Amino acid sequence: MKSLIVTGGGSGLGKVIAEHAVESGYRVGILDVDEEAVQTTANEIDLPEKVIPLVASVTSEEQIQNALNAFEAIPDAWINNAGIVKFGPLLDQPLEDWRSVVDVNLTGTFIASRTVAKQMKDKGGGSIVNLTSINGISAGTNSGAYGSTKSAISLLTQQMSIEWGKFGIRVNSLAPGLIDGGMSEPIYANPEFRKIRTEKVPIGRLGLPSDVAAAVLFLCSENADYITGHELVVDGGIINSIIANLPRPSSVDSVGLDGD
Numbered sequence: 001m002k003s004l005i006v007t008g009g010g011s012g013l014g015k016v017i018a019e020h021a022v023e024s025g026y027r028v029g030i031l032d033v034d035e036e037a038v039q040t041t042a043n044e045i046d047l048p049e050k051v052i053p054l055v056a057s058v059t060s061e062e063q064i065q066n067a068l069n070a071f072e073a074i075p076d077a078w079i080n081n082a083g084i085v086k087f088g089p090l091l092d093q094p095l096e097d098w099r100s101v102v103d104v105n106l107t108g109t110f111i112a113s114r115t116v117a118k119q120m121k122d123k124g125g126g127s128i129v130n131l132t133s134i135n136g137i138s139a140g141t142n143s144g145a146y147g148s149t150k151s152a153i154s155l156l157t158q159q160m161s162i163e164w165g166k167f168g169i170r171v172n173s174l175a176p177g178l179i180d181g182g183m184s185e186p187i188y189a190n191p192e193f194r195k196i197r198t199e200k201v202p203i204g205r206l207g208l209p210s211d212v213a214a215a216v217l218f219l220c221s222e223n224a225d226y227i228t229g230h231e232l233v234v235d236g237g238i239i240n241s242i243i244a245n246l247p248r249p250s251s252v253d254s255v256g257l258d259g260d
């Protein structure tokens, strides 16, 4: 049976990725720093032989190693999904907030990836998928270190892919857009912001955690065997719509249409 570990699997997108992975036939390790969330999610999935609860922080090499030992198998896939955000203007952001976001998102992705890659190398290969964000492609106001960590994870993904390709390890990133769930729940619980944001998405709807889960599992699958170092954007087109959202006077828009 194929196996996969998802960090931050206790809630939000990680929980849905875990559920989809179980449905797709994986034995799944649900790794999270929140012990209660790990247990609740593992109980909800209710397939004890396929779900392994793992309590660990991605910021600790020792805890990640212990979690891998407890999993009792070298996973075929590892999903670096754990992530945090601390909102606030850069001018006022406490340094400890900045550092904690860098520590979990960027350093945590590095620690976990390196720890599992050493084992995947011995096994002859594997797949690592790193959750980034469209906020790592285009800056957002008041999102502190978040966007910078996501951008850095994209480059780290490329670096890991070129260093570890010879070991059969593929490393890709996945940038979700406006997702109706997880850490964005408070935004979309507000009807006004929900409407404004939904109208901006070219495909006409918010993304679902299941959209992200399906794309993650694609990147782990044999169908993605020749894809590595790539960032897959899962955003209904919004990252490409910046120019489309800038109005032009109709006199300019019509130039050239009638041979002028």
Ligand SMILES: NC(=O)c1ccc[n+]([C@@H]2O[C@H](COP(=O)([O-])OP(=O)(O)OC[C@H]3O[C@@H](n4cnc5c(N)ncnc54)[C@H](O)[C@@H]3O)[C@@H](O)[C@H]2O)c1
Binding pocket: 007, 008, 009, 010, 011, 012, 013, 014, 031, 032, 033, 034, 037, 056, 057, 058, 059, 080, 081, 082, 083, 084, 104, 108, 131, 132, 133, 134, 175, 176, 177, 178, 179, 180, 181, 182, 183, 184, 185
């Ligand atoms: N929800 C969105 O709209 C959205 C959009 C773009 C990208 N993302 C990315 O998707 C990923 C999942 O986000 P989410 O929305 O599900 O967030 P979430 O807050 O709902 O869940 C994050 C999970 O990570 C866990 N976690 C936090 N620190 C940890 C640590 N040190 N070690 C292990 N686990 C830890 C938390 O306990 C929690 O269960 C994140 O990387 C996030 O940046 C989310």
